[in-house]
Amino acid sequence: MTNRRxxxxxxxxxxxxxxxxxxxxxxxxxxxxxxxTTSPPILGxxxxxxxxxxxxxxxxxxxxxxxxxxxxxxxxxxxNVGIAIAGLPPAAQxxxxxxxxxxxxxxxxxxxxxxxxxxxxxxxxxxxxxxENWRTxxxxxxxxxxxxxxxxxxxxxYGNPDSWPAIGYPGPPDIAR
Amino acid sequence: MxxxxxxxxxxxxxxxxxxxxxxxxxxxxxxxxxxxGTGAGGGTxxxxxxxxxxxxxxxxxxxxxxxxxxxxRESEAYPTLYQESAARKTKDKAIGILQGxxxxxxxxxxxTSSFRTPDTTLAYWHRTYGLEGFTSGDLAPWFARMEAxxxxxxxxxxxxxxxxxxxxxxxxxxxxxxxxxxxxxxCWNLGYCGMGCPTNAKQSMLITTVPAxxxxxATLVTRARALEFAHRGDRVTALSCAAMDxxxxxxxxxxxxxRARAFVAAGGAIGTPALLLRSRVPDPHGIVGKRTFxxxxxxxxxxxxxxxxxxxxxxxxxxxxxxLEAAPLDGPIGFKLEAAPAxxxxxxxxxxxxxxxxxxxxRELPHLHVALALLRDGxxxxxxxxxxxLDDSGAPVLDYPLTxxxxxGVRRAFRAMAEIQFAAGAATVTPIHDDGAAFxxxxxxRSAIDGFALAPLATPVVSAHVMGxxxxxxxxxxxxxxxxxxxxHLANLHVFDGSLFPTSIGANPQMSIYGIVARxxxxxxxxxxxxxxxxxxxxxxxxSD
Numbered sequence: 255m256t257n258r259r260x261x262x263x264x265x266x267x268x269x270x271x272x273x274x275x276x277x278x279x280x281x282x283x284x285x286x287x288x289x290x291t292t293s294p295p296i297l298g299x300x301x302x303x304x305x306x307x308x309x310x311x312x313x314x315x316x317x318x319x320x321x322x323x324x325x326x327x328x329x330x331x332x333x334n335v336g337i338a339i340a341g342l343p344p345a346a347q348x349x350x351x352x353x354x355x356x357x358x359x360x361x362x363x364x365x366x367x368x369x370x371x372x373x374x375x376x377x378x379x380x381x382x383x384x385x386e387n388w389r390t391x392x393x394x395x396x397x398x399x400x401x402x403x404x405x406x407x408x409x410x411x412y413g414n415p416d417s418w419p420a421i422g423y424p425g426p427p428d429i430a431r
Numbered sequence: 432m433x434x435x436x437x438x439x440x441x442x443x444x445x446x447x448x449x450x451x452x453x454x455x456x457x458x459x460x461x462x463x464x465x466x467x468g469t470g471a472g473g474g475t476x477x478x479x480x481x482x483x484x485x486x487x488x489x490x491x492x493x494x495x496x497x498x499x500x501x502x503x504r505e506s507e508a509y510p511t512l513y514q515e516s517a518a519r520k521t522k523d524k525a526i527g528i529l530q531g532x533x534x535x536x537x538x539x540x541x542x543t544s545s546f547r548t549p550d551t552t553l554a555y556w557h558r559t560y561g562l563e564g565f566t567s568g569d570l571a572p573w574f575a576r577m578e579a580x581x582x583x584x585x586x587x588x589x590x591x592x593x594x595x596x597x598x599x600x601x602x603x604x605x606x607x608x609x610x611x612x613x614x615x616x617x618c619w620n621l622g623y624c625g626m627g628c629p630t631n632a633k634q635s636m637l638i639t640t641v642p643a644x645x646x647x648x649a650t651l652v653t654r655a656r657a658l659e660f661a662h663r664g665d666r667v668t669a670l671s672c673a674a675m676d677x678x679x680x681x682x683x684x685x686x687x688x689x690r691a692r693a694f695v696a697a698g699g700a701i702g703t704p705a706l707l708l709r710s711r712v713p714d715p716h717g718i719v720g721k722r723t724f725x726x727x728x729x730x731x732x733x734x735x736x737x738x739x740x741x742x743x744x745x746x747x748x749x750x751x752x753x754x755l756e757a758a759p760l761d762g763p764i765g766f767k768l769e770a771a772p773a774x775x776x777x778x779x780x781x782x783x784x785x786x787x788x789x790x791x792x793x794r795e796l797p798h799l800h801v802a803l804a805l806l807r808d809g810x811x812x813x814x815x816x817x818x819x820x821l822d823d824s825g826a827p828v829l830d831y832p833l834t835x836x837x838x839x840g841v842r843r844a845f846r847a848m849a850e851i852q853f854a855a856g857a858a859t860v861t862p863i864h865d866d867g868a869a870f871x872x873x874x875x876x877r878s879a880i881d882g883f884a885l886a887p888l889a890t891p892v893v894s895a896h897v898m899g900x901x902x903x904x905x906x907x908x909x910x911x912x913x914x915x916x917x918x919x920h921l922a923n924l925h926v927f928d929g930s931l932f933p934t935s936i937g938a939n940p941q942m943s944i945y946g947i948v949a950r951x952x953x954x955x956x957x958x959x960x961x962x963x964x965x966x967x968x969x970x971x972x973x974x975s976d
Binding site: 311312313314315316334338340341342343344345346382385389394397398401402404405408409411412413414417418420421422423426427429 | 502503504505506509510515516518523524619621623629630678679680681742743774775776778779780782783785786787788789790791793794796797822824826865887888889
C-alpha cells in the first residue's frame, strides 16, 4: 500500500530529504500551514511567499506592462492558486503543504532551491535558475514539483478573464438563456 | 431561457433527489438495486433497471450541475465537474487524467465522440480471452439501441477549422480520415462540450437516462462517496457511503447505508477497482485493479497562417485510424489521431515552458491547430497498463509506468502529427514536450523529435479514457467478472462500466460502455424479474416523500 503523504518524495535518492521533509512538516506544520484561512482559502505564509515569488517568473511576458496592473495580476493569480489548491484532494494538498514547507525553510531553500535570499527579496534570475534546475532535475521529485507549480500558476492566470484579450480569446460565446 | 433542461421540472415530476452534503443525520436506504456512479455505465443501467420496475438508487460522488450552471468557464467547470479539479495524476505525476465527477460522470464533460467498439478489439478479446458473445454482430443491436437513445448520428455540419486542418494535412499525405459521429441533438456548434453542454444538445446521461430513471421512481443521491460493500458469504449485503461537503473535497461525519438485492459498481475504472479493494472483496487471483489502460495521449500544436479559433465549434469531428491499421494489433503500439479543442486554461497548463516563450506561444491561440494521438494500450505483452491500489486513507492511486514500448509510439506519434500539420500548411509545429520549440520545417521538427529524451514529466502525457481493472471473461483466473458482468466471487455484485474492458478500446470509449452495459443491464433486469413485486419495496429516501 502506498503512502500518499510521502510519495511526492518517492523519486528522491536519499532518505535524508524524506526525513527532513517529515520533520519539517511536523516541526513547522502548525505555524506554516498550507492555508491561513480555509473559507475563503487563503494561502499560509510559506505557500504565499513561494507562489508570489514564482508567479512573475512563470508569467513574464504574459502580465500587463504597467507595473500596477502587473502587481494586481500577480496578486489575483496567487489568490486563485489558493482557491485551486483548496479544490484538490486532501492527499494532494498534503504534498503541496510539504513542498511549500520545504521551500519556506531557509536552509532547504538555500540547499535545494539554491536561492540565497528570502523569497520576497530573491532576484528574478535566481528564481528562474531554481525553476530551470528543478525542471531538468534527474530526480522525479523535483520535476514533479516544478510541474505542479507550472500547472497551478498557468491555470490561475489563464482561467482569469483578464488574461484573455492578450491571447485573442474572446471568452465564451454569449448565448441567450 | 432554454426550456429543454429536464432538471427545471424535477419537483413537478416528483423526482427523488438527495444532496448528501445537506444531510443532518445518518440515513438508511433500501432498494432492489443500488448503482454507484451516474456516468455512461451507471446511467445506462439505471434507465434499463428502473424501466423494468425495479427500485433503483443511484449514488454519485459529484454534484448535480445542469445547463443553467454551465457557463463555459474553465475556472469553474474543472473544479466543479471533474475528478480532483481535472488535476488527477498517476502515481509519479507523469500522466494527467481527465475524468468527470458530477451527475452524468464523464458523459457530462466529454467531447461527444461516438465510436462503436472496433471489430479488431472485439476479435482480439475473443481470440485472447475466450470472450464469447461479444463479437461486433452480437453487440450490433445494443449499439444501435443506444445510438438511437442518445441521438448518435453523422455530424453533417462542416468541421471547424481545427478539425479541417487535420483532414486537409492527412489528405495531402494520402492518409484517410473519417467523420466522427456525435451524440447530440440540435447542437449549436459552440465548442464547449468539455465544460458541460449549456444548451442540452449533448445527449449525456445528465439529460437522458438519469432523468428517465427518476421518472420511473429511482432515487438519486449526490455528493455521496461509496466507501465499501459489506459482504457475507457470496453476497453483498449493503453499501456504506460517506457524505461529501458542499465543496466536494472532504467527507462530512454523515454516513448512508444502503441495502439492496443487487449492487452495481459503475464508478469508472479508477473508482470501481478502488471501491472493490476497500471492500476487501474475495480476489484469489489478484485481478482487481490490475491492467488499467489509459490511451496515453500526446499532443502537437501548430501555428497556421489562417485563423483557427480552436476553442470554437464542435471539438472532435474528424479522426484517422491510419496509424492503428498500419501495423499488426500486437506489434509496435498504434495510435488514433484526432483534433483537440484548445481553451486558454487547459492549453496554458499543457504548453511547456514559461516566461516569454510560453507567453508568445499563448498569443498564437487563435491560429493554433492542436492534434492529439491516443495510444492503443493493452494489446502487447509489453503493454500491461497500470494498477490501482489504495493509499492509507483508502483513496485510489493509479501507478502507470511509461515504458520504452510506449515511448516508441509517442515518438512516432509526434512525427506523424508534425508531418500532417506541415502538410496542412503549418508555419510552425510545436510537439508538446519539455524540449519542444516552434519548429519552422518538418526536417527541423523531425530531427528534434528524434532527439527528444522521452521520460516521465519531460513529455506531458494525458488521458481522458480510463479503462480496465475488472476485466470481463469466462475464466476467474484471468478476469474479475463473468460475461454477464457479475463479479466472479460475489453473486449479487455487478460491474457495469469501463472497468470491464480487458484491454483499451482503441477509440473514445463512451459507446463501448453504453452498448455493453445496455446488454448486461437488460440481462440483470430479467434475472431480478421485478414485475409484480409489492410496492413496499420501492426505493425510500429521507426527506423526499
